Amino acid sequence: MKAAILEDGRTDLDIQEISVDGVGPNEVLIRTVAAGLCHSDLHHLDGMFEIPRPSVLGHESAGVVEEVGSGVEGFAPGDHVITCLATFCGKCDRCLGGRSYLCESAPSARAAGERPRLHRNGAELHQFLNVSSFSEMLLVHESAVVRIDERMPLDLAALIGCGVTTGLGAVFNKAQVRPGQSVAVLGCGGIGLSAIQGARIAGATEIIAVDLNPSKLEVAMELGATHAVVSEPNGNLADQIRDAIGRGVDHSLEAVGAVATATAAFECLGVGGTATIVGLMPGGRTFPVQGRMLLDDRKLQGSYMGTENFRLAMPKYVEMYLQGKLNLEGMVSSRIALEDVNRGFDAMRKGEALRDLIIFDG
Ligand SMILES: [Zn+2]
Ligand SMILES: [Zn+2]
Structure with missing residues (x-):
């Protein structure tokens, strides 16, 4: 599958063939339909914040569930979903206190020693903010996903995955x-x-x-x-x-x-x-x-992240869109292919872009 990779010492992304591992326990495999270009991606791209490299950027996306791992409840192949970086354990003090978006032990990448979720010729590719949306497939922890109404257009749904909810x-x-x-x-x-x-x-x-x-x-x-x-x-x-x-x-x-x-x-x-x-x-x-x-x-x-658990928040925002209260189309400056991702970030650097959306072929 194709993905946009941030290599060492670079400020642009490289489109390459990579592999996604098999679905593990409590994980969900999603076919990506759309991914938004968010300013946080750009900050990391430009080195304002350090992240392990090589990594697959992107964290605002929507798609269709392909497969679920053991122990996953509430999701099935075919479900329409939005992803969110705010994974949560559901057990820590912050989660129990209603602040799951600030979870103290948020599930993230697989543990060291386990096979990485994303790899290139067997070598690990780091997963950005628990999601890595600039990829044709997403393999994430189940707590990074929310199921949404199938009447919601999945391209616009991606925007709800970060910017809109925030x-x-x-x-x-x-x-x-x-x-x-x-x-x-x-x-x-x-x-x-x-x-x-x-x-x-x-x-x-x-x-x-x-x-x-x-x-x-x-x-x-x-x-x-x-x-x-x-x-x-x-x-x-x-x-x-x-x-x-x-x-x-x-x-x-x-x-x-x-x-x-x-x-x-x-x-x-x-x-x-x-x-x-x-x-x-x-x-x-x-x-x-x-x-x-x-x-x-x-x-x-x-x-942070809209000060609410995204599984509560995002379905409400989907409903606001469906009722015509929320204008998402008006926020999209262009729909682009994965190959055009660098052009999208250049427009963002110049302060020109509103929200550019990558639309995947699949
Ligand atoms: Zn964001
Ligand atoms: Zn927690």
């Missing part, structure tokens, strides 16, 4: 935006556009989309934003956001993972406002918080 969940479960509130969303990639839609669905009346790229803001307006702010490289972004509605916002959601946007996300808050950081910021990076601003009941918080 953005919507941050709005619904962490920020808990209420009807009539004002929301600023900093960064209009896949997560930001999802957060904008979440704010619209939650009933926010002022939704300010912020990005460097005016064409992304046009899409944001189509998906529910009421105001658009082009961030000026040397301007005060927080002031720009405040100026858009004449006061500070009730909520801000930061979907970039940069110091400047995280700082602005807090500084654009009105009294009692809440900033929710969703963007992936490299370890060790800090941003300033004006202590005085906290005293007016403002709050700074983070959200």
